[in-house]
Amino acid sequence: MHHVMAADPILELARPSVLRNPYPAYARLRENRPVFWHELLGSWVLTRHSDCLAVLTDSTRFASDWRRAGEDIPSSLLSIQMIDPPEHTAVRHLLLDGFRAQDRQALHHGLEHQARDMLARLARLSSFDFVGELAEPLALRFVTAFLGVPAPDPAWFVPMSRAIVDGMDAGLWPEKHEPAVAARAELAQFTGGWLADPPENGLVAHVAQEAAGTDVQPDVLRNSLRVVLHAGYESVSRLLGNAAVAMLTTTGAAAAFRSAPRAAAVDELIRYDAPVQADARVCVTDTELAGVTVRAGDPVTLFLGAANHDPLRFAHPTELRLDRAPNPHLGFGRGAHACLGASMAIRLTGTVLGILAGEYPDARAVAEPEHRRNLTLRGLDRFEVSLRPRQTGRRN
Numbered sequence: 001m002h003h004v005m006a007a008d009p010i011l012e013l014a015r016p017s018v019l020r021n022p023y024p025a026y027a028r029l030r031e032n033r034p035v036f037w038h039e040l041l042g043s044w045v046l047t048r049h050s051d052c053l054a055v056l057t058d059s060t061r062f063a064s065d066w067r068r069a070g071e072d073i074p075s076s077l078l079s080i081q082m083i084d085p086p087e088h089t090a091v092r093h094l095l096l097d098g099f100r101a102q103d104r105q106a107l108h109h110g111l112e113h114q115a116r117d118m119l120a121r122l123a124r125l126s127s128f129d130f131v132g133e134l135a136e137p138l139a140l141r142f143v144t145a146f147l148g149v150p151a152p153d154p155a156w157f158v159p160m161s162r163a164i165v166d167g168m169d170a171g172l173w174p175e176k177h178e179p180a181v182a183a184r185a186e187l188a189q190f191t192g193g194w195l196a197d198p199p200e201n202g203l204v205a206h207v208a209q210e211a212a213g214t215d216v217q218p219d220v221l222r223n224s225l226r227v228v229l230h231a232g233y234e235s236v237s238r239l240l241g242n243a244a245v246a247m248l249t250t251t252g253a254a255a256a257f258r259s260a261p262r263a264a265a266v267d268e269l270i271r272y273d274a275p276v277q278a279d280a281r282v283c284v285t286d287t288e289l290a291g292v293t294v295r296a297g298d299p300v301t302l303f304l305g306a307a308n309h310d311p312l313r314f315a316h317p318t319e320l321r322l323d324r325a326p327n328p329h330l331g332f333g334r335g336a337h338a339c340l341g342a343s344m345a346i347r348l349t350g351t352v353l354g355i356l357a358g359e360y361p362d363a364r365a366v367a368e369p370e371h372r373r374n375l376t377l378r379g380l381d382r383f384e385v386s387l388r389p390r391q392t393g394r395r396n
């Protein structure tokens with residue numbers, strides 16, 4: 001007798017063919033088991049839009065701060081993402097004020113200029129890797145320009161950033177946990193260095209100056225700047241890559257992008273294939289959720305990528321409709337911990353794709369995109385693209 005093991009529905013998401021397109025697998029979960037306890041993760045798994053939204057917007061019952069469920073979290077890991085209101089409010093306001101104090105128009109124009117130059121240079125090549133040559137270097141310039149700090153050496157920063165991303169999947173692959181903790185600590189030491197010797201201008205200068213008058217703990221501030229650097233780099237570079245795949249592999253997307261309101265088009269690209277596919281909370285009070293009782297202390301994993309394709313919320317969810325409105329996707333989260341960088345990320349992405357759709361009519365994929373083996377953050381390893389006219393006919 002052979003025992004045929006049913007494939008685990010979560011581990012299955014890491015199979016190469018599913019990594020390429022996880023949405024059919026999400027649809028099966030959403031239809032068959034929209035709320036279930038996953039033994040290996042030790043967590044509830046949610047895939048419906050309404051359930052994910054309910055958890056995100058209820059920070060009274062569902063915590064980001066695991067100390068509220070009795071866990072022991074070392075202070076080296078406490079950041080804006082890992083503390084809840086009321087403690088969370090002061091650091092969130094400090095960072096938000098810091099962003100608002102920047103000359104966003106000037107920063108954006110500088111980045112637009114850099115993106116245009118990079119694309120013009122890349123257009124001379126017969127083809128290039130959109131991820132390594134454009135999305136990643138541009139994302140690093142973008143986030144460091146806002147922070148007002150010099151860009152770290154990519155040879156040091158990128159592997160560490162990857163280790164942190166890999167660690168987000170440690171529920172499935174426990175060996176990814178320790179390297180991520182070490183990388184977070186090393187990166188926080190680096191961002192702490194900014195605070196010890198702040199630059200003259202920019203977000204870091206602002207928060208370094210203003211922090212003294214607030215209740216924000218120095219460790220929390222340093223760790224939160226680490227989150228900004230890391231989230232800004234990883235989410236933005238992955239968004240640019242995922243969006244480029246959607247644009248260059250969907251017939252008519254460039255024309256649709258040119259005629260749609262730009263922010264709506266970017267929102268749809270995020271809904272369609274978001275960089276942040278999963279998020280987590282811990283329940284702090286026994287709660288009825290979609291017909292089950294979630295107990296205090298139970299972790300809850302939200303598959304935002306599945307929620308973003310929920311047909312109960314989005315008509316024709318598997319279609320890229322760049323003028324979709326309204327578009328209540330959960331790609332930036334929602335509620336108290338919703339993304340701080342959303343408007344800046346939308347603007348940068350709109351600009352880069354606007355240049356691509358408007359000035360490079362011959363832009364096309366020349367190879368299949370290659371996805372990284374990450375489930376929490378979805379993104380590409382490589383995507384070979386050409387901006388030049390296809391060679392037709394043979395010259396003799």
Ligand code: HEM
Binds near residue numbers: 227333341
């Ligand atoms: C300028 C670039 C970005 C910066 C600086 C940034 C920064 C942040 C920060 C600091 C938080 C934590 C907020 C809090 O806990 O109060 C956050 C949350 C989040 N960000 Fe971003 N982010 C950026 C880009 C993006 C992009 C492009 C995406 C996806 C399209 C994204 C998705 C999210 C999500 C889903 C959360 C919610 C996490 C949660 O609820 O636990 N971010 N972001």
